[in-house]
Amino acid sequence: MKISVTKAAKQWGVSRTTIYQKINEGELSRTADKQIDTSEMIRVFGEPAAKKRTEQTMNTNNGTSSNSQNVQDCTVLEHQLALEKLKNKHLEQQVHAQKQLIENYQDQIKQLNITLEKANASIHDLTQIRLLEFKGSEHEKGHQQPQTDLSPEIKAAATAPKKKRWFGF
Known part of the structure; x- marks a missing residue:
């Protein structure tokens, strides 16, 4: 062309002067x-500057759009x-x-075990x-059996006079 x-x-x-100098x-x-x-x-001069500028502009636009995409991706990742x-x-x-709930239950179990x-x-x-x-009632009737391995408190309670109770437990 x-x-x-x-x-x-x-x-x-x-x-234009530069071009005429190169011709001369x-x-x-x-x-x-x-x-x-x-x-x-x-x-003589390489690719036209207008074409270079267009390529640079396209590269810059691509770079800008890829940079903005990277920024968006980074923002999304930071949000996630x-x-x-x-x-x-x-x-x-x-x-x-x-x-804490388990510890409370364990404390309750300990307290229940103590109560039990x-x-x-x-x-x-x-x-x-x-x-x-x-x-003792059999002993009074004439049957004697030895009292073995009972604590003194229990023996005292057994030999103490009976209280009359209202309930038949």
């Missing part, structure tokens, strides 16, 4: 109709990270609450007293 000196100067971003020096040739072939301009941190904190609080042991001891003492009372 053939173009004028003025048009070539604009496209390649050089002055023999570095650049032109046709008889005083047109310059674009292949000659590319050989913040959400995950909140979830993690919530789960840690739930675990802590469950641990006391109740069992009371039942044992009561059965021993009833047994002594029973043996």
Whole structure:
């Protein structure tokens, strides 16, 4: 394709004087109709500046759009990270609450075991007293059986005079 000196100067971003100097020096040739072939301009000056600017603009736009995409991706990831941190904190609080609940239940179990042991001891003492009372009543009827391995408190309770009770327990 053939173009004028003025048009070539604009496209390649050089002055007309520079183009005429290159023609006079023999570095650049032109046709008889005083047109310059674009292949000659590319050989001497390289790619046209207008084309370079367009490519640079496109690259800049692509770079800008990719940078904005990277920023958006980064923002989304930061948001997801913040959400995950909140979830993690919530789960840690739930675990802590469950641990406290377990400790409370364990304390209740200990207290119930102590109460149960006391109740069992009371039942044992009561059965021993009833047994002594029973043996004491048999002793009064003439049957004598030895009293073995009873605590002094139980023996005293068994030999103590009976109180009249309103209930028949």
